[in-house]
Amino acid sequence: xxxxxxxxxxDIRVDEVADPVIKEPNDAIIKVTSSGICGSDLHLYEVLGxxxxxxxxxxxxxxxxxxxxxxxxxxxAPGDRVVIPFNISCGHCFMCAHGLQSQCETxxxxxxxxxxxxxxxxxxxxxxxxxxxxxxxxxxxxxxxxKVPEGPPDDRFVYxxxxxxxxWQAVEYxxxxxxxxxxxxxxxxxxxxxxxxALHRGIEQVIGVDLVxxxxxxxxxxxxxxxxxxxxxxxxxxxLDLTHGRGPDSVIDxxxxxxxxxxIAKAAQQAxxxxxxxxxxxxxxxxxxxxxxxxxxxxxxxxxxGTISLSGVYGGATDPLPMLQLFDKQIQLRxxxxxxxxxxxxxxxxxxxxxxxxxxxxxxHHFPLSQAPDAYRIFQQKADGAVKILLQPDKR
Numbered sequence: 001x002x003x004x005x006x007x008x009x010x011d012i013r014v015d016e017v018a019d020p021v022i023k024e025p026n027d028a029i030i031k032v033t034s035s036g037i038c039g040s041d042l043h044l045y046e047v048l049g050x051x052x053x054x055x056x057x058x059x060x061x062x063x064x065x066x067x068x069x070x071x072x073x074x075x076x077a078p079g080d081r082v083v084i085p086f087n088i089s090c091g092h093c094f095m096c097a098h099g100l101q102s103q104c105e106t107x108x109x110x111x112x113x114x115x116x117x118x119x120x121x122x123x124x125x126x127x128x129x130x131x132x133x134x135x136x137x138x139x140x141x142x143x144x145x146x147k148v149p150e151g152p153p154d155d156r157f158v159y160x161x162x163x164x165x166x167x168w169q170a171v172e173y174x175x176x177x178x179x180x181x182x183x184x185x186x187x188x189x190x191x192x193x194x195x196x197x198a199l200h201r202g203i204e205q206v207i208g209v210d211l212v213x214x215x216x217x218x219x220x221x222x223x224x225x226x227x228x229x230x231x232x233x234x235x236x237x238x239x240l241d242l243t244h245g246r247g248p249d250s251v252i253d254x255x256x257x258x259x260x261x262x263x264i265a266k267a268a269q270q271a272x273x274x275x276x277x278x279x280x281x282x283x284x285x286x287x288x289x290x291x292x293x294x295x296x297x298x299x300x301x302x303x304x305x306g307t308i309s310l311s312g313v314y315g316g317a318t319d320p321l322p323m324l325q326l327f328d329k330q331i332q333l334r335x336x337x338x339x340x341x342x343x344x345x346x347x348x349x350x351x352x353x354x355x356x357x358x359x360x361x362x363x364x365h366h367f368p369l370s371q372a373p374d375a376y377r378i379f380q381q382k383a384d385g386a387v388k389i390l391l392q393p394d395k396r
Contacts, residue, residue: 003057003133004372004391009049012376014369017057020129020137025072028141030082034154035131036061036363037372037389038086038162039188040313042380043256044122051122059391060086060119061161062131063154066145073141082145083160084131084138085340088117091143102337107140115337132372132391146344149352155360156351158390159193164347164359166311166338167193170252171201173309173334180249181205183239183301185294187215187226189362189388190311191254195224196357200350207242209235209297214364214385222358239301247303255294256312292321302331310335368394 005015020029038061044052063083066076076082089096089104095116096104104116112124117139120130129137138144148157167190176182182198184191187210198206199222208219211229220226225242232238240247298308308331350356364387367375378386 001134002369002394003129004059004369005054006044006049006052006056006058007054010045010377010380012045012058012373014372015055017055017129017133020135022068022070023137024139025070026140026142027070028066028073028076028138028145029068030062030064030084030136030138030145031067032062032064032131032133032136033392034063034158035059035133035391036158036162036189037132037375037379037391039190040121040256041376043313045376045380048122051124053123053127056120056122056127057129057133058120059130059132060121061158061163062119062136063148063158063161064136067135069141075142076145076147080145081148081150081157083148083157084119084136085144085146085160085165086118086121086162087115087337087340088119088126088128088140088144089341090140091341096143096341099339099342101339101341118337132369134369134393143341146341146348148348152351153360154392155363155390156355159359159362160340160344160347160351162338162340163189163193163362163388164357165340165343166190167197168343168347169336169338170194170254170309170311171197171203172343173307174198174250174252175307175309175332175334176203176250179204181207181243183207183209183248183251183298184224185209185251185253185298186255186312187212187219187224188254191252192219192387193357193362194252194254194311195219196222199223200356205242207239207248212382214382215387218387235297236301243303247301247306249303250307250309251298251302252309253294253298253312256314295321299329299331302329304329305331307332307334311338363388363390365389367391370394 001019003017066078066080087102088107089101090106093105107117109126117126182203187208195206206224208224208226216226369391375389
């Protein structure tokens, strides 16, 4: 089959790889019909190469049709249409029972001390072949796959794999009080969807911050008050002016480890790319290599006693944080990979009763799988108005 594979920094290829097969009685095989490119995939494209091997299959936002199931699978059958959550969870361990599927004890990667395995996302998370491919083996299929109805196009449901639950959790963790204000830093796919969910849930004032014209335009069109970093002289003053001089009640950092405005950390990230993988991996596990501009802005901008919800991915183990300021401002900080199944019951009704979140036209680009290298390049460069890209099988 054809699959999108990593080979080196900014070197993404479409290779012929072996078809996946059933290995365990609770496996399933799906024929992939759509798979998103996530903002966190760009961290693999640019920064996290030391934790990848040439030929690793990428992608963690797939959906498709069930082709085959293992002997123990009774919840899905060949022909079913399913979305596959990006984290692999069992549904019966202590963590899953407490709604923390991203910490699943059955699939934790204990070698690296990390949480649940993820599709297509480095040795740190199990090195499980991902869904930017023609077929995908799904472990823990007795729990993971989400059955969705026939009829609407994939764009209606594919975001259940990651974008929708990640954004819903970001807003949930933000705990915006009644009548409160939410500030979202970064209006890429997760930040954009977070603002849509916040407005849908009745949050009265939603402010977004970005510098990409297409992202700014999309969010403004849906009623978000967007501040353009390219034209705002002083972000702090602009935010205070909108929030009675106190700052927002809650801030979502939807940017993560490659934020603009962090030149020293950017240099550190570039330096790791010049080192042998084994050396670079150790350095990244022991050093602070994240660009923290967005997180530092969140800490600075949130009001005293407010909440920061962190959905952007960070990777450095010892990044310096302003602990005095965090403590002094009595800030609540919540973060983590989305617990997909925890939020599905809230999200599925929104996909079956109209389209209040605008998922049907959320993707700006659709590419055939064979053009994945171009799709990654365009997304990474924020070219051609790219905000969200879906890969789909080549027409035969």
